[in-house]
Amino acid sequence: xxxxxxxxxxxxxxxxxxxxxxxxxxxxxxxxxxxxxxxxxxxxxxxxxxxxxxxxxxxxxxxxxxxxxxxxxxxxxxxxxxxxxxxxxxxxxxxxxxxxxxxxxxxxxxxxxxxxxxxxxxxxxxxxxxxxxxxxxxxxxxxxxxxxxxxxxxxxxxxxxxxxxxxxxxxxxxxxxxxxxxxxxx
Numbered sequence: 001x002x003x004x005x006x007x008x009x010x011x012x013x014x015x016x017x018x019x020x021x022x023x024x025x026x027x028x029x030x031x032x033x034x035x036x037x038x039x040x041x042x043x044x045x046x047x048x049x050x051x052x053x054x055x056x057x058x059x060x061x062x063x064x065x066x067x068x069x070x071x072x073x074x075x076x077x078x079x080x081x082x083x084x085x086x087x088x089x090x091x092x093x094x095x096x097x098x099x100x101x102x103x104x105x106x107x108x109x110x111x112x113x114x115x116x117x118x119x120x121x122x123x124x125x126x127x128x129x130x131x132x133x134x135x136x137x138x139x140x141x142x143x144x145x146x147x148x149x150x151x152x153x154x155x156x157x158x159x160x161x162x163x164x165x166x167x168x169x170x171x172x173x174x175x176x177x178x179x180x181x182x183x184x185x186x
Contacts, residue, residue, distance in 0.1 A: 004167075008174065008181040015094065015163060015176070018087070019054045019061070029087040030094075035063070036082045037074040037100075045074065049083075052153075059158040059178050061098065064116065067152035068130035075100045075154060083156065093164040098156035113151050125151040 005011045022030035036046040049071075053062035061083065065072060075081065079101060085094040103109055116122055126149055161176040164186060171186035 004169075008176075011163065011174065012176055012181070015092075015161065016054070016056045018090065018092075019051070019085075020056065022051050022085075023054055029089065030085040033094075033096075034084045035071065036084070037071055038078045038080070039070075039074055040077055045070065047071065061096070061156040061158065063154050063156070064112070064121075065152060065154055066125055066127075066131050066150045067102070068150055070132060072102055072152065072154070075102060081156065091166040093166070095162040095164075096156075096158055097160040097162075098158055100154050100156045103153040103155060109151065109153060112153055113149055116151060117149070122149075125149040 005014055018028070018030060022028040025031065031051055032048050033051060034046050035049045036044050039045055049063045049065070051061060052064050054060075055062070079099050081098050081100050083094070083096040083098060085096070086092075113125075116125070130150075159177065162184075163174045163176055165172045173184040173186040175182045175184055
């Protein structure tokens with residue numbers, strides 16, 4: 001049985017520890033949150049992404065994506081998004097309000113690309129066709145490969161975390177930022 005954390009600072013620290021673990025543990029429930037963005041027609045688009053890096057000091061989350069993806073176009077128009085994380089082990093849900101930027105530092109992008117280029121996901125960034133392009137034949141058709149990668153990085157600066165703990169003894173909820181804490185009605 002996991003210990004019940006009551007101190008707001010302990011909960012805040014545990015949230016960030018779990019986010020950091022999720023970057024390295026492929027089986028951690030928070031490794032693949034849902035990211036929701038707003039499209040140009042004000043509809044909401046949500047998709048599962050992979051959490052790649054967490055920077056507790058700068059309160060930021062990082063994901064990798066194809067620079068031609070819809071989420072990148074949406075972020076360039078409206079840099080706000082929400083990440084939703086759920087952990088059955090913790091019985092915790094996080095709704096994380098973020099401001100997202102698309103990495104423009106080519107040196108940093110190329111450094112991060114070096115960590116991806118020899119792995120199984122490299123092909124995701126080397127296809128001639130952009131994500132979501134309609135295939136003309138079948139899903140097994142030969143894909144065209146390009147020389148220059150389409151890899152980019154989204155950095156999400158955490159503005160607010162809505163933390164919810166589900167428990168038989170009573171649910172608990174709080175609004176957390178880097179320097180504030182407010183208990184909420186669950």
